[in-house]
Each structure stands twice: as structure tokens, then as C-alpha cells.
Amino acid sequence: MAKKPSIPKGTRDFTPSEVIKRNYIFDIVKKHFQTFGFQPIETPSFENSDTLMGKYGDEGDRLIFKILNSGDYLSKVDEALYSSKDSNSLTSKISEKALRYDLTVPFARYVVMHQNEIDFPFKRYQIQPVWRADRPQKGRFREFYQCDADVVGSDSLLQEIEFVQLYDAVFTDLKLDGVNIKMNNRKILSGIAEVIGAQDLLIDFTVALDKLDKIGEDGVKKEMAERGLTAEAIAKVEPLFSLSGSNLEQLESLKELLKDSETGSKGVEELTFIVRTIQEMGLQSAKLSIDVTLARGLNYYTGAIFEVGAPEEVKMGSIGGGGRYDDLTGIFGLKNVSGVGISFGLDRIYLVLEELNLFPEAIDQSLQVLCVNFGEKESIAALKLVNELRKAGIKADVYPSSTKMQKQMKYANNRNVSYVVLIGEQELESNSFVVKNMTEGSQKEYSLHTVADFVASLS
């Protein structure tokens, strides 16, 4: 080993225990995706650059990993461009492929390409890694998994309602109590901007408003002023900071506030329908709350906006989000297809479950039974027993070499094995095996003819 190996910034190796815990989350999420009628698809890990570039704004373009062309990629670049050192124009000449940046845009591409085979409404889920050339932070990586579920081809609000229930089902199953599903509606934000006379500054207005819980009311006002909102407009925003009461009461206030805005009223109406219906049907462990300051992903969301907050006792931002985008496939030439979708932030959910100790206790156990190896003859007998145990679905193994017992026992202990089986000379003679319970330290002898008794004791 000449040099210590390393992995790129923002990437990770996963240990066996981590993979098992991640799979636990994946399996639960998948199970509920399926019971809600979503179908899985997969798309390539890299796409043509023009599929991705320009879809996420300037900031997004910068964060897309570009793949260098194969072969002598510089020979095709003319001298003038090369010597101009203009990275942006040069990039398109030497790189025609890029790593997937999210799952939504490739999905839109997929829908357009397969529009004639798809039965709409199409409910799909997709769990694959994506890559971003971002600067890493805690819970933020350059390679991470996204779990998305989207519906395209239906503008029914029933979809939004289903997504709230889907979030509730998944987090309930994960035993993660007290998640807060926050909802807003782009139309409400547009309506507010309209009413305060700042339509043109919608994005600036919402970006500032979104920071309320971080920088407080005064901070938001200050930022709005910096972003060009008039003092008059900011004064009109005031009532938003003091919205109180139940979801429906807040919606009632918004209705009054937005009565002069057609768009805004539509948004209030939509949210009211969703809130009423969810209230009627009930949620298992999550709570649904209206949050007019919620303003993420505004570049393409046109209706509902979702964000899921971790339970209050953990300091973790959002663990999921999503929204409705009325014309997602439009960028690829297919008009009038409405879509709505949500995403689960796997890495953060993992951190939250870890912090709250919510992974099942037995999850780490990769081996239930280990047979100590006493030599060739003995190990063959052990292997026969192990075969029977494996057929019964028990995770069992024989230690591969007849090293000292102390070493074998220690290995069993470190692997968190619950039972160690001893088949030595004495046991061979009497056609039996000794089972040591590693947590209690007790031992029990079984006949090799009645392995079923031992199997029964395991369940």
C-alpha cells in the first residue's frame, strides 16, 4: 500500500449495518408506494446534457456533474474558443453527458418519450442515486438517494390528499411519530404578491418569506426591502405573520385577505378542500399544517407545495417535500400534462431514526447461529446441521477453520450471534449438539435427529 486510498468529497462507503438500516427504510417506503398503486421505473444515471442543463436555473447548472467526452475531446474544439477560456461555451463542446441531478426531470423526459405506452394517470416511483457538485454539509452529500413518487396526467386534488396519506402511512410504519406535513399553495403566494402589488417580485417576495422561521419577522421584512419590495407592500404582508388558530381558521383569514385575487382565492379553495378531506379521514401519526411561508421549489411548482418537518425533538430540517407542477413535460414538448409528486429525504430520515433509536433492535443481527469448528470431521457434521437451519430460514454459518475456541467465541460475540453451536468429538459420538445461548450463557443439548426442536426454540 503505497498511498492511503480515499473517496471523493461528499461521497460515502456504507458498512453492512448501514446498508441494512437503509434497506429497512427503502423497504417500508417501497411497500407503501406499491399499496398506493405506484409503479417503479428506473432511468440512466447519466443523461444527455441538454436534457438537464437549463432546467434547474443557473445555480443548478453549476451543480451538475458534467461527463467529459470520450476520445480526443479537445481536437474538436477550435483554437479561438479554446484560447478564449470561456468555460461555459467550452463545456458544451467537450461534455455532452451529465450525471442525473434529480429524478423529476428524467421522469418528465421518460413520460414524453414513452407517452404512447403509458396509461394516464401514471403513478410512478423511483429510488435511485443522484449527484450534485455541491459543497457538502451534514446530511448533504454529492451523491445521495432520492425516493420520489409522482402522478402525471391528473389534476384532481385527490392526488394531493393521497400524498398526505402516503407520508402518514410511511412515517407511521417507520414508528416516527410527530412529523409535521406542511402545505402551502403557489396560487396563494401569487395571490398575496398580487394583493400587495408585488407580482413582479413574486420570487424575491417568497424567498424572503420562506426564511421566517430562520431569521424572524424583522429579518424577513429587512430582506424584502433589500429585494426591492416597497414599504407599503411590506406593511400589507404584516397580517401573514400573525396568522393563528386551526388550519381552517387560518384559511378563513387568508380567504378574506385574498378576496380580490382570483388566483389567490383559488389557492385557498384548493387547500381548504384538502384540509377538510384529510380532517374527515384522519391521519395515523402525522399532523397536517398550513404554512403560508413555505415556498420551496417555486421554479416549477404551480399548485400545492409540501414539506415534511422532522419531529420537534430532533434538530433536523425537512425530511421530505414535493408539490404540483402543471406543465412539467412542457419543456420536452408535451403540453398540458399536470403532475404532482413528493420525495423522501432518505439520508435525513436515517439520521433521525438513528438519533431517536427507532431502528428495530434485531436489525443488526446478520447471523443467528454460529457453529464452532473443531476439525474436519466435526465441521462436516456442523455443516449438515447448518444446511438444515438455513432451509428453515435461519441465518447460520460454520466457522471456516478450527482455530482456538476462544477466537471463535469472540468472533461470534462481535458478530452479535445469539446462539453458538458446539459439535465436538463427544457430540459426534452421541449424535448430538450443544447450543450455547450467548446472552444468558446457558447451554442446552439437542439430538441431531430432532433439529426441529432447536428451530422451534428460536422463534
Add this chain to the structure above:
RNA sequence: GUGGUUGUAGCUCAGCUGGUUAGAGCGCUUGAUUGUGGUUCAAGAGGUCGCCGGUUCGAAACCGGUCUUCCACCCCA
């Protein structure tokens, strides 16, 4: 992309305003214990102090660069 922060044994970390041979706990190996782990005791192995360069008689420590970690911003899952 901007500003800051971190890096010393497999892991978690000490190491003073530059000074001789770089430490601890845990883990690991061996023995006490040739058929019994998790407890105990004894002994042992393991480090080009992230990497490259500079200052100095002398650098783990100071300076510059670079990589990495984490944090804030931007943005976002």
C-alpha cells in the same frame, strides 16, 4: 461559489509561548484459560503527526498552497 473550521495509532481524542525517544482510553495480538465469548489481570504490536513546500540550529506546533471534515451563507434533499 463566499467566509470560517478541522485533520495526530484501527476508533475517540490529549500534546503548553517551536526543543531530545509523540501519549491516553477503547479496539487488536499473545498469555493467565489445549472445549467456552461478553468481566478481570499481565505483556505486546501499531504513527513519514492529511499531503507538498517554506521559515528555523531545531516544526505535530509557525507561514503558504492543496486535499479532507464540519459550520454559516447561497441553494437545496
